[in-house]
Amino acid sequence: MLNFEKSKQAFKESSQYMPGGVNSPVRAFKNVGGDPLFIEKGAGSHIFDIDGNEYIDYVLSWGPLILGHADPKVVKDLQDATTRGTSYGAPTLLETELAKKIHEIVPSVEMMRMVSSGTEATMSAIRLARGYTHRDKIVKFVGNYHGHSDSLLVDAGSGVATFNVHDAPGVPKDLAYDTLTVAYNDVAGIKNVFKAHGDEIACVIVEPIAGNMGVIPGTKEFLQTLRDLTTESHSLLIFDEVMSGFRAAYHGAQDLYQIKPDLTTLGKVVGGGLPVGVFGGRRDIMEYITPDGPVYHAGTLSGNPLAMTGGLSTLEQLNDDLYKQMFARTDELTRGIKQAADDHHVPVTVHHVGTMWSYFFNKGPVNNFADVQKSDVDYFAKFFKALLQHGVYTAPSQFETNFMSSKHTKEDIQKTIAAFNAAFDDVSEG
Numbered sequence: 299m300l301n302f303e304k305s306k307q308a309f310k311e312s313s314q315y316m317p318g319g320v321n322s323p324v325r326a327f328k329n330v331g332g333d334p335l336f337i338e339k340g341a342g343s344h345i346f347d348i349d350g351n352e353y354i355d356y357v358l359s360w361g362p363l364i365l366g367h368a369d370p371k372v373v374k375d376l377q378d379a380t381t382r383g384t385s386y387g388a389p390t391l392l393e394t395e396l397a398k399k400i401h402e403i404v405p406s407v408e409m410m411r412m413v414s415s416g417t418e419a420t421m422s423a424i425r426l427a428r429g430y431t432h433r434d435k436i437v438k439f440v441g442n443y444h445g446h447s448d449s450l451l452v453d454a455g456s457g458v459a460t461f462n463v464h465d466a467p468g469v470p471k472d473l474a475y476d477t478l479t480v481a482y483n484d485v486a487g488i489k490n491v492f493k494a495h496g497d498e499i500a501c502v503i504v505e506p507i508a509g510n511m512g513v514i515p516g517t518k519e520f521l522q523t524l525r526d527l528t529t530e531s532h533s534l535l536i537f538d539e540v541m542s543g544f545r546a547a548y549h550g551a552q553d554l555y556q557i558k559p560d561l562t563t564l565g566k567v568v569g570g571g572l573p574v575g576v577f578g579g580r581r582d583i584m585e586y587i588t589p590d591g592p593v594y595h596a597g598t599l600s601g602n603p604l605a606m607t608g609g610l611s612t613l614e615q616l617n618d619d620l621y622k623q624m625f626a627r628t629d630e631l632t633r634g635i636k637q638a639a640d641d642h643h644v645p646v647t648v649h650h651v652g653t654m655w656s657y658f659f660n661k662g663p664v665n666n667f668a669d670v671q672k673s674d675v676d677y678f679a680k681f682f683k684a685l686l687q688h689g690v691y692t693a694p695s696q697f698e699t700n701f702m703s704s705k706h707t708k709e710d711i712q713k714t715i716a717a718f719n720a721a722f723d724d725v726s727e728g
């Protein structure tokens with residue numbers, strides 16, 4: 299058994315000062331019934347906890363680290379940037395450079411604003427959609443997560459699902475009233491909502507590849523229906539690609555499906571491990587943002603030079619060959635996991651799109667949040683802890699996604715598949 303003594307002590311102390319001992323809820327391992335590991339360092343595809351245990355890491359800071367931990371070029375670029383100061387609150391060339399790079403990779407983002415988190419990106423995109431259309435209602439999908447702003451917490455995924463706080467205490471009822479929710483991939487459901495409220499809807503916001511209830515790809519028909527309905531009703535379509543951007547495919551889910559949203563939100567990979575979010579899209583809509591237009595948006599640290607450097611240094615290293623390699627590794631890993639579960643007679647549904655992957659202890663099919671909820675979360679909790687014992691660090695919830703980085707080797711994949719087999723042995727033996 300691995301020794302977690304130092305992490306245990308550290309958690310005791312952090313719990314004195316922070317609710318749940320953490321700064322973001324799913325980190326706490328509360329739902330899997332354990333204490334979180336405190337991390338000392340990361341290198342490539344591996345992380346090390348403060349007790350000196352080493353793991354192959356598939357959380358990768360919940361997605362941003364597509365180049366793995368402490369990528370040498372990212373580290374060097376950040377070191378150099380720091381010597382020039384950490385923030386100016388005035389324009390820098392770095393912001394335009396990153397904006398150009400983002401536009402090159404995701405061409406529908408003609409104009410954009412940099413912010414400091416995915417939450418800020420989606421919150422601002424929603425305000426912009428409301429300001430642009432002069433309408434209040436928005437549509438989101440059950441089990442999709444778009445950060446923790448008021449309008450978007452309704453029926454959300456991620457920690458909201460993990461900890462079952464769907465009624466979102468603290469969100470004013472009137473705001474929640476303007477958020478209409480529909481089941482994911484429910485074509486008839488969304489048509490009905492538009493029939494009833496089409497001319498009141500400012501926007502539909504969707505994770506084109508859902509990643510906050512495990513990985514669930516939107517169907518082509520579903521996403522095309524969203525595009526058609528919003529166009530007909532003069533409301534806006536927002537693709538929340540905070541997770542799927544640079545991950546489901548190099549050019550995002552919008553390239554994979556060949557569907558062009560009006561606005562896109564980005565985060566995670568776009569900052570390479572530093573706090574960056576982006577909202578952007580059609581020029582005529584983005585021109586509504588202050589100071590050119592009336593919809594207010596601002597940020598003391600928006601476009602921060604260190605954050606821009608983390609993003610640029612990461613995006614500059616991405617290319618088609620790297621994606622080919624990561625996709626092949628993800629494919630190999632998920633096939634190995636399915637085989638391991640089958641060999642142990644454990645019902646499982648394994649999903650992956652690009653570098654995003656997850657497994658549900660559920661015989662499937664898994665196409666929406668109701669399907670995910672049929673998963674065996676007790677088995678998941680035991681299995682997660684068994685995997686840790688075998689040196690594999692995955693997302694500590696059935697309602698989350700795992701990731702692949704460019705630093706994961708063939709050997710890492712083989713070791714991980716062996717660890718899954720060993721963990722199935724352990725859990726089966728009780």
Ligand code: PMP
Nearest residue numbers: 415416417443444445538540541
């Ligand atoms: N949108 C999506 C699709 C996300 O996955 C997340 C975070 N997991 C967010 C928005 C919120 O981003 P952040 O945690 O950076 O605020």
